[in-house]
Amino acid sequence: MSSMNQRLALGLGAAVAVIAVAAYIGFAPKDPPEPQATAPESSAPAQPEATAPATSDTAAQNPAPEAVPAPTPAPDASTTLPEVPELVLGNPDAKVTVTEYASYTCPHCATFHDQVFKQLKSEFIDTGKVRFVYREVYFDRYGLWASIMARCGGEMRYFGLNGILFEKQREWAASDDPGVVIENLKKIGRTAGLTDPQLEACFKDEKLAEAMVAKFQQNMEADKVEGTPSIFINGEKHPNMSYADLKALIEAELAK
Numbered sequence: 001m002s003s004m005n006q007r008l009a010l011g012l013g014a015a016v017a018v019i020a021v022a023a024y025i026g027f028a029p030k031d032p033p034e035p036q037a038t039a040p041e042s043s044a045p046a047q048p049e050a051t052a053p054a055t056s057d058t059a060a061q062n063p064a065p066e067a068v069p070a071p072t073p074a075p076d077a078s079t080t081l082p083e084v085p086e087l088v089l090g091n092p093d094a095k096v097t098v099t100e101y102a103s104y105t106c107p108h109c110a111t112f113h114d115q116v117f118k119q120l121k122s123e124f125i126d127t128g129k130v131r132f133v134y135r136e137v138y139f140d141r142y143g144l145w146a147s148i149m150a151r152c153g154g155e156m157r158y159f160g161l162n163g164i165l166f167e168k169q170r171e172w173a174a175s176d177d178p179g180v181v182i183e184n185l186k187k188i189g190r191t192a193g194l195t196d197p198q199l200e201a202c203f204k205d206e207k208l209a210e211a212m213v214a215k216f217q218q219n220m221e222a223d224k225v226e227g228t229p230s231i232f233i234n235g236e237k238h239p240n241m242s243y244a245d246l247k248a249l250i251e252a253e254l255a256k
Helices: 004-011 013-028 109-123 141-152 155-167 178-191 196-203 206-221 243-254
Strands: 087-090 096-102 131-135 230-233 236-238
Touching: 004 013, 013 109, 087 109, 096 109, 096 206, 109 155, 131 206, 141 155, 141 178, 141 196, 141 206, 141 230, 155 178, 155 196, 155 230, 230 243
Parallel strands: 096 131
Antiparallel strands: 087 131, 096 230, 230 236
């Protein structure tokens, strides 16, 4: 868990993610990604130094015997960012809601998808017993880029791409070259019918990236998530678990 917490700390800066996107746009990241303790994941680039907020010198330029009105505050940046929709499967009126926090570069999340989620979907989500919410976690730029690509296809394609990203995780995320990883993600996007212009537009949408990271920070901090995968069943947090354990918890909620 300590290494996971360390990676969480690396991922908690919106500036980190924006730099990651900017590095792709220019294909010239300042620092090459360092290898992760758990391959094939890539670490996040270094956080930029904080800059002081802009101030107004209106009072200095226009001295007056009476107090000068304070300058109008700049608009909240969050109001200029696009809305990031929740990623949801299943019956909206289901008695049980299961929320998964996961990263596309987390090997344990890929295992959870293969050994737990598929059974959860067939037995509980597809039958209308469970509403499932998937929340993306960005520990590194590769994970952010994968999420951008998955969202690029819209709501109808998202969970299909979600499955491919986990199933092929060791293939698309294995390179230390960011350009290779981007091309690997584009290939996956093309299999879902996305065109190169669509993918380019999504990868270069910095406002979308900022909005995604802001949403990620908000959710992670509110739910006190410290590692992935983390599972919530009707709001109660649980660590990674087997399908048998998850099924027992869901059935207990359904029986209430």
